[in-house]
Amino acid sequence: MKIDIKNDNGAAIARLSGEIDHHNAKELRIEIDRFIVTAQPRELAIDLGGITFMDSSGIGLIMGRSKLMKECGGRLEVLNPQPYIRRVLRLAGIERIVKIR
Amino acid sequence: MEILNEIKFTMPSLSVNEGAARAVVSSFLIQADPTVEELSDIRTAVSEAVTNAVVHGYRHKKGNIELTVRLLPDRVIYIRVKDKGCGIENVEQAMEPLFTTAPEEERSGLGFSVMQSFMDKLKVKSAPDKGTTVTMRKRLSAHGD
Numbered sequence A: 001m002k003i004d005i006k007n008d009n010g011a012a013i014a015r016l017s018g019e020i021d022h023h024n025a026k027e028l029r030i031e032i033d034r035f036i037v038t039a040q041p042r043e044l045a046i047d048l049g050g051i052t053f054m055d056s057s058g059i060g061l062i063m064g065r066s067k068l069m070k071e072c073g074g075r076l077e078v079l080n081p082q083p084y085i086r087r088v089l090r091l092a093g094i095e096r097i098v099k100i101r
Numbered sequence B: 001m002e003i004l005n006e007i008k009f010t011m012p013s014l015s016v017n018e019g020a021a022r023a024v025v026s027s028f029l030i031q032a033d034p035t036v037e038e039l040s041d042i043r044t045a046v047s048e049a050v051t052n053a054v055v056h057g058y059r060h061k062k063g064n065i066e067l068t069v070r071l072l073p074d075r076v077i078y079i080r081v082k083d084k085g086c087g088i089e090n091v092e093q094a095m096e097p098l099f100t101t102a103p104e105e106e107r108s109g110l111g112f113s114v115m116q117s118f119m120d121k122l123k124v125k126s127a128p129d130k131g132t133t134v135t136m137r138k139r140l141s142a143h144g145d
Helices: A022-039 A056-071 A083-093 B018-032 B036-057 B111-118
Strands: A004-008 A011-020 A043-055 A075-079 B005-012 B064-072 B076-081 B120-127 B129-139
Touching: A004 A022, A011 A022, A011 A056, A022 A043, A022 A056, A022 B018, A022 B036, A043 A056, A043 A083, A043 B036, A056 A075, A056 A083, A075 B064, A083 B036, A083 B111, B005 B018, B018 B036, B018 B064, B018 B076, B036 B064, B036 B076, B036 B111, B036 B129, B111 B120, B111 B129
Parallel strands: A011 A043, A043 A075
Antiparallel strands: A004 A011, B005 B064, B064 B076, B076 B129, B120 B129
């Protein structure tokens, strides 16, 4: 599991790679939350392009970050999910809350 | 029913074993030549069931999780995830989408929905203090025959 966060003048992107499951979601959560709280970006895009596996733990991760971004006055979006991960996201109805591109 | 091949193993309820369970299941299923999508579906369902055992079944005390994977005739894959943890008081309620008893861990309450949606059949047997057994089946397409 790898995470690389870049902040470009308030529009940030967090590139994740590897697998998202319950075991490693906590670590991701801590790292992304620390960034949101300290950098206060207007927009945060979570790029799932490098994710090879995701179960419902990823849904919890995205919903939680979306909530935190809202509380901080910002907005979250999700980028590049593989077709199979898109199915997991769709099952949760997450596209009603978060924009997926 | 005739069992063409079977793998059965036991692992302690450590969260790192969620990934290990997926890896073992994937390796075993290669012989059945599933499509990428079928393999993803099964890996995800296994991950959900094992995570449930780790997070809920053995919430209070660690224990063992037994995972069985069978290759049955007609390209049917059988998966059983069994724990001897605290069990589920109300299985019907636990299976409702978005129901969770662990919101503090950001559990989305979608584990059973994922299993139901990605597999053909799902059965959950559970009783308080007796543990939980999840059995799932999925028939693979004729791809590779």
